Amino acid sequence: METLSNLAMGFGVALTPFTLFLAFCGCFLGTIIGALPGLGPSNGVAILIPLAFALGLDATQALVLLTSVYYGTMYGGRISSILLNIPGDEPAMMTTLDGFPMAKQGRAGDALVISGVASFVGSFLSTVGLVVVAPILASIAYLFGPAEYFALYLLAFATLGGMTSSNQAKSAFAACLGLGLAMVGLDNAGLPRFTGGNLHLMDGIDFLVAIVGLFAIAEIFIFIESHGKNSAIGVTIGKLTIPWADLKASSGTMLRGTGLGFIAGVLPGAGASLGSFMAYMAEKSWVGSKGRFGKGDPRGVAAPEAGNNAAAGGAMVPMLTLGVPGSGTTAVMLALLMTLNITPGPLLFKEQPEIVWGLIASLFIANIVLLIMNVPLVKIFVKVLMVPPWVLMPMVTMVSFVGIFSLSGSYFDMLLMIAFGALGYILRKLDVPTVPVILGILLGNAMEDSLRRAMVISDGDWTYLFSTPIAVGLWLFAAGGFLAPMFLRKIVKRPPIPSGDLPLDAD
């Protein structure tokens, strides 16, 4: 009951005309960003954060705008998967497997409607799940001391690396790189570290600069390398009708996909890509040889879309309750919260309930708005896909520059952003995941802080780190999460995915 009254309060915060307007804009922008190949949830939200500040929005409004964008990108990713066989973002990869065959059979409209509804089911139910699970997890998180938090951060890095890369050493290095960069600047005792005497570096490296550089600027180099071959020209869809029979036939699929996706989202480090992958593979084996998976089965569109949207909601759970993001995009959302001076964690639920519940209410609102936009109005977004890359990428570049420039007004941050862009390109070529770098920069100082506080409490006794059952459990999960993929990778093979230029965005 308490949950319901909290939710009612949240709707009170989120249902003002202006926030509704923001939610509407965010959903619209988000769907476009998701649909455009090359722009996905992480870089889409990243380049919009500085602009949200430039608008002078308060915390709730900024959150409403950017969560709408986040959910919108999850809906939008499917559009180019279905029409072009190019995933608009990484989580939408699995949707190409059956979505594009459906489009080739002249059923593009049906595929868009089914996937739109599946997206809605997935994200709506996972937001309900968030409402139920988050307060429980927040009450457990109360028991966490510095030792547990240190182990939790370690768990986040171990699992994130394990899931996102095919080479553990490289993903571990990515985390180290991020952590190492986080150390630049004054430490919590006010001593400068790794600044080389450069005054610009005293405040540390702004994580927004790193995020925009690694995600958006790096994408520009990728596009220049490929000359934007994967552009969309001449896509048409016929009259939209609602395929009730297919929707009915795939309702079970959507529910199963939602369940799996939500679990994948809650697990630290897994994220939406794994959610859609698991949902698709599970559905394929559930249906067995009766299905026509890979040849245009509507269930093959419904499952991954329900899965990735449910994971998007699930990933909010650890981010809000523990301050540890479960995916690349939630890492960007965490960056947003930190810039707004909001520290996610159990205390947030107690001290600033209006922010948490306002955010959750705005997720519900965003879902309804997105369903309306993405089913009857999907043709508008199909038109947007026609924007050629030689217009899109300069636009992304300039929006990134202006956004970063508006943060600090210094050319130094812009140069740093370009450096991160070049770094991001090289890392991507070498198959080093960039999400752990971001996570390292975001969490580095908090991680060091928890370790130092743990050592203060125990007066330098290292065994304190393993002194509670929760801490030991987290250490075991971290070790398991890091080691398991090495063995699982040999057993589970990814299904063939469309070759071509996949977006940089690791969900």
Added chain:
Amino acid sequence: MASDRIFGLVVVIGALAYFAGALSIQTSFLSDPLGPRAFPIGIAVASLLCGLTILARPDAEPDWPGRPAWLSMGVALAVLVAYAYSVVPFGFLVPTAIASAAIGYLIEPKAAQSAVMGVTLSVILFVLFKYGLGLGLFAFPRSLMG
């Protein structure tokens, strides 16, 4: 193979440099048991292990682009750096138009099309940022604007 060997070597050298950097951090008397050096040293050691692992077990050679693509990306990098230096002294419109046109041209080499796009984009974004979002941008060099 070769790329990963070089990459691993760079990581190892970087980790050693970071280690040396961590050792030279000033400490104060009023420090906690761990102090400001321990965590960076831990990061350096972990990176060193990663670098050695990458050296020992390199992945297959990545699909590097050819010489023309490297040249294009180098030009793009130079354009972006020049843009970062010039947007404040020269105002928003001109550097943005040139940089946008250059990036567009590098993606699809059609000069006229890129030039038109650059100018149009620059004007649209200026209006959007200045009057839509209220950012304090200057259209032209401040010295010319008086």
